[in-house]
Amino acid sequence: HQSSLFHRGNLLFQEFRDMSIHRIGIIGLGTVGSRFVEQFNLHSSFDLVSAWDPSADACARNESAVKIASDANAVIANVDAVYIAVPPMFHKAYVEKCLSAKKGIFCEKPLGISVEDSKELVASVVESGLPAGVNFVFSAAPSAVGLQEAVKSGAIGDVIRGDLRLHFAEWPRAWHKLAQWLRKRDQGGWVREVVSHFLFLAARTLGPLKLTDAAVSYPDGPRGELCEREATAHFDCGEKKCAMVMIGSSEGVGPDIVEFVVRGTKSSMRIWNWYMLQSTVGSHWQDVLSTDRVKLGKDAYAAQLDQLALMLEGKPHTIATFEEALAVQELVEQILTPKNRPSL
Incomplete structure (x- = not known):
């Protein structure tokens, strides 16, 4: 009987996970990041919790559609996953922050500019076992x-x-x-x-x-x-x-x-x-x-x-x-x- 309850509990947990709404944040509110503010808000599987950009103007343009966080760390702290939409030179730094916080990662492409840096980054992502992917529309x-x-x-x-x-x-x-x-x-x-x-x-x-x-x-x-x-x-x-x-x-x-x-x-x-x-x-x-x-x-x-x-x-x-x-x-x-x- 106890085993049956345990099994049923596992099934309920799995069902909850399957139906869960993913809390997501955005770092980078330029052309593409702003577009995904709208897309995440429209999609029933996501709760867009907050976003941030180093540009105050970019934040101001989006503040009616998403809560603006105080900085990138604040975005990462309160979500299940982060969409990284900054220019490619900065991808590695923010991906590494997400890895340290054990958050899921959705990174804009291209992965980076330095191939050697990207090789190191890919090794870290794979080793982490965290859900991670890159935004190629195809x-x-x-x-x-x-x-x-x-x-x-x-x-x-x-x-x-x-x-x-x-x-x-x-x-x-x-x-x-x-x-x-x-x-x-x-x-x-x-x-x-x-x-x-x-x-x-x-x-x-x-x-x-x-x-x-x-x-x-x-x-x-x-x-x-x-x-x-x-x-x-x-x-x-x-x-x-x-x-x-x-x-x-x-x-x-x-x-x-x-x-x-x-x-x-x-x-x-x-x-x-x-x-x-x-x-x-x-x-x-x-x-x-x-x-x-x-x-x-x-x-x-x-x-x-x-x-x-x-x-x-x-x-x-x-x-x-x-x-x-x-x-x-x-x-x-x-x-x-x-x-x-x-x-x-």
């Missing part, structure tokens, strides 16, 4: 899930290649006005900010990536401060034994382009404008998902937080691991810095 976005399912099932036939094409008429983009560090090459640029998402997606879809060639140019020369204006890269993709090419640029009038195509022997599929999924068997593209871009964006954020809740509950999830984020960071820094590249 961890759960319906467009990414649909693409991966089509490749895995063989619906597109044998994979021939991947093509990643990007153009930004202005960088940083207008909605990045609170993140001007993205303009500088020390920790910004669209290769780190945007290409990283697609390298993560390509690795999950096509297998581990190996850089085979790369070239980068800058508007103020190789020793300047501004981020890249053009970048190209070639990769070998592991499991599918295919190649991938990335071509990107910024500046110049015209619509922005963000397109990732996986070409197969039966059909091809592309993710267009982040959340649109399209397929083709001939001369034109057909939509696979809704064409409502706003709805697709909301669905992607909701799916990401669904998976984050599963991660915090110790259940199977698709949130990017710190190890996956490190692999992406290594590729990004190889593209940007010739001395980091393997012997090509």
Whole structure:
């Protein structure tokens, strides 16, 4: 009888854990951090307890939507998990604070700038055993899930290649006005900010990536401060034994382009404008998902937080691991810095 009660108590505890609302805090209230204030407030699995940013202006802009803590330590102290949304140079310090406090971690990408520092950080995260992941939107976005399912099932036939094409008429983009560090090459640029998402997606879809060639140019020369204006890269993709090419640029009038195509022997599929999924068997593209871009964006954020809740509950999830984020960071820094590249 006692054993039965104990068993029932365990089941009740598990049920409570499964149904629990996760108390979360945010460190960093720039462009992305502010967006997640809204997303956490909308999601039924999360209670956004507090947030903080070193900028008083950033805190003031968000104080109507979230309680502003006195500092980062105050955020960490009163929650189950922390979303770290500061610029990448500061990720390591805040992740280490969360590890010391034994809190769950949801870190913005890229993981960092120094690959050596990130290797040390990943080792610490893995050793801790705490729930920890990195915010790559294609961890759960319906467009990414649909693409991966089509490749895995063989619906597109044998994979021939991947093509990643990007153009930004202005960088940083207008909605990045609170993140001007993205303009500088020390920790910004669209290769780190945007290409990283697609390298993560390509690795999950096509297998581990190996850089085979790369070239980068800058508007103020190789020793300047501004981020890249053009970048190209070639990769070998592991499991599918295919190649991938990335071509990107910024500046110049015209619509922005963000397109990732996986070409197969039966059909091809592309993710267009982040959340649109399209397929083709001939001369034109057909939509696979809704064409409502706003709805697709909301669905992607909701799916990401669904998976984050599963991660915090110790259940199977698709949130990017710190190890996956490190692999992406290594590729990004190889593209940007010739001395980091393997012997090509």
